[in-house]
Amino acid sequence: MGIQKRKVAIIGAGVSGMTAAIELMDSCVVHIYEATDSVGGRATTIEDKTSQEIIDNGQHICIGAYKHFFDLLKTIGGMEHFHILEKYDIPYFYEGTFGSLTSKIFSGKFGLLEAIIRDSNFSFKEKLNTIIFAIKVQMDSISFQNYSDCYDLLIRNKQSEKVIKILWEPLIVSTMNTPVRKASPIIFENIMLDGFLSKSQNAAFYLPNVHFGELFKGFDSVFLKEENKIFYNSPVKSITQNSGKFLVSDEYYDDVVITTPSFISKRILSELPIDIEVPDYSPIVSVYFWTDTKLTDSFMISAVDGGFDWLFNRDKLIERSDDTYSYQITTSDAVHFAKLKDDVILSMMEEDLRKMFGDEFRITHYKIVRELMATFLADKKNNLKRPKVKTHISGLYLAGDYSDNGYPSTLEGASKNGFRAAHYILKRIAK
Ligand SMILES: Cc1cc2nc3c(=O)[nH]c(=O)nc-3n(C[C@H](O)[C@H](O)[C@H](O)COP(=O)(O)OP(=O)(O)OC[C@H]3O[C@@H](n4cnc5c(N)ncnc54)[C@H](O)[C@@H]3O)c2cc1C
Known part of the structure; x- marks a missing residue:
């Protein structure tokens, strides 16, 4: 008779949830509950209806030190999709x-x-x-x-x-x-x-040469084997505990890994004796735009004096079939930007671009993406509030990018915490 596997629920299929799932998929029965219809979480792809182009919710940059995130990509087959700038x-x-x-x-x-x-x-x-x-x-x-x-x-x-x-x-x-x-x-x-x-x-800088949808597309086929399942469009409202097991959407689990942002985790866990301190969050605003003239051959330009932070050259980054030119600007810590109307952001951005590239170009189309809760604000006060991955409730783990690991909100921080949560569970199995 085979030994019964531990049953684990992972809440959220962002980078943290995917990492935990991959680490556990062979040793446990893993069920993922994801609120949306795809994996990726805050590293996500959207369709711009006007241009019909697939864009991301903002440019993500990785560095070579992203060990856990890259291990995830190696397993699901996304690692070949990068420009590496040494x-x-x-x-x-x-x-x-x-x-x-x-x-x-x-x-x-x-x-x-x-x-x-x-x-x-x-x-x-x-x-x-x-x-x-x-x-x-x-x-x-x-x-x-x-x-x-x-x-x-x-x-x-x-x-x-x-x-x-x-x-x-x-x-x-x-x-x-x-x-x-x-x-x-x-x-x-x-x-x-x-x-x-x-x-x-x-x-080294690692810049994806595909959209996130493409980077993560191998996840389902690698993860979905034996009794493992992923429930899309299944937001978890709350988790309760009964005789040491966790009840998630009518099923009982031995362990639960929560990977949602802290303000959602607090809500989901409100019926358990655990308090999560919600940090301040910081927005990122991205403007995708298309021009009739080429602006630059560089991958990215730092706009030191500008109202925005970085300009990314999408024609250099990803393969596009269109004969227009496409760029993306990103502004981090965009508290001021996030409150402005689209046309105001556009005219501020255009003024900066004209200072940089002159008047010989026309913006033919643009799309603004506001991520109001993009990352936690990585100041001293919030850093002290971060919870540990292993909680005082046996079998409950907090594994999103916010849990304490010394890094800011990043793909690597998220992946590292997913890895840690999974390995706490694997240690219990080994005992
Ligand atoms: C615009 C932008 C730019 C960024 N740039 C960079 C960068 O350059 N480099 C970098 O390293 N990082 C960057 N980051 C940060 C990085 O994206 C995040 O740190 C990382 O994706 C967080 O992953 P996570 O798995 O912890 O959380 P999330 O990605 O938030 O995943 C949580 C998942 O839980 C799901 N969920 C929510 N509620 C529920 C519920 N009730 N039930 C079930 N599921 C639920 C969500 O849909 C989501 O899929 C950026 C973030 C943004 C927004």
Whole structure:
């Protein structure tokens, strides 16, 4: 007689839920409950009705240090869909002209240093102070917890306003979706040590060359075997417990992995003796637009002075059959942007684009995507509120990107927590 497998419910089929499911699929009976009709969660694909093009809900950038997320993609077959940029080649627009963070010889941490040395916008003193700061971070000789926020950290470590604006702010705001004057220095330290100041493979930028729908399309066929199931369009309203088992939508489970954002998890778990502190959230606003003229050949441009953060060149990133040109701008920490009407956002964006590229282009069509609860605000206060993956209720795990792991809200943070929850369950089985 075979040993009966543990039965596990996973709530949510975002990156965290998919990772937990893949780790558990051979050892347990896994049921996934997903509120929508597809996997991916906040990394999702939508159809723009006017252009009939498939677009994402915003540009996602990964770095080589994304171990858990890439392991998930290797298993479901999405790993070949990336442009890998090992060297720095990032044009930026600052005080009316283009500059560039470029490394021609090195990649990884030495590439970052090379890019700083090459940048003619920085003085000798600025370059020296930036290199000294990077070395101090690497040698672990800065007590990050002693600084109130990243701005405090940078200024007290002799980073000029110009270096903060051109180099650190784009990096911090885009990875943490949090303004420099709020961003947690400890989370920043982890990003630097695991990513940008790490070995070349970890620091490389990975830009998807397909939409998320395509990246994750292998999930169902890999996961759905034996008794494993995925229930789409099945939002879970609440979970209760009876004789040590969890009741989810009329079925009993030995373990439950919750991967929904914290404000939804709090609601779902309101009948169990657990309190989830909901952090502040931070919006990301993306504008997809199409032009009659090519604007750039670069993959991405940092709009240091602009009202938006980054311009991405969709023609360079993905394969498009259309004869128009297509771009996407992203603004993180977009509290101000998110409240504005579409036409106001468009005219602000157009004004910035004209400063960068002149008047010779026409925007033929645009689509604005507002993600109001894109990520938690990665400041010191919210970082302290994050729950552990393993809760005090035996068999209940909190595994979305918000649970404590030292990273901001990212695909890797989400995947890492899904992996952790799964391995707590596997350990119980092994006992
Ligand atoms: C515009 C944007 C840009 C981003 N850019 C980057 C980037 O460049 N790099 C990066 O690493 N990260 C980026 N992120 C963050 C990244 O997308 C998230 O951290 C990650 O996708 C979170 O995954 P998750 O599985 O924890 O949560 P989610 O993706 O939120 O998954 C939760 C799932 O639960 C489902 N659900 C909700 N309620 C219920 C319910 N009641 N019952 C059942 N299911 C339910 C949801 O539909 C969803 O599928 C970005 C996010 C956004 C929004």
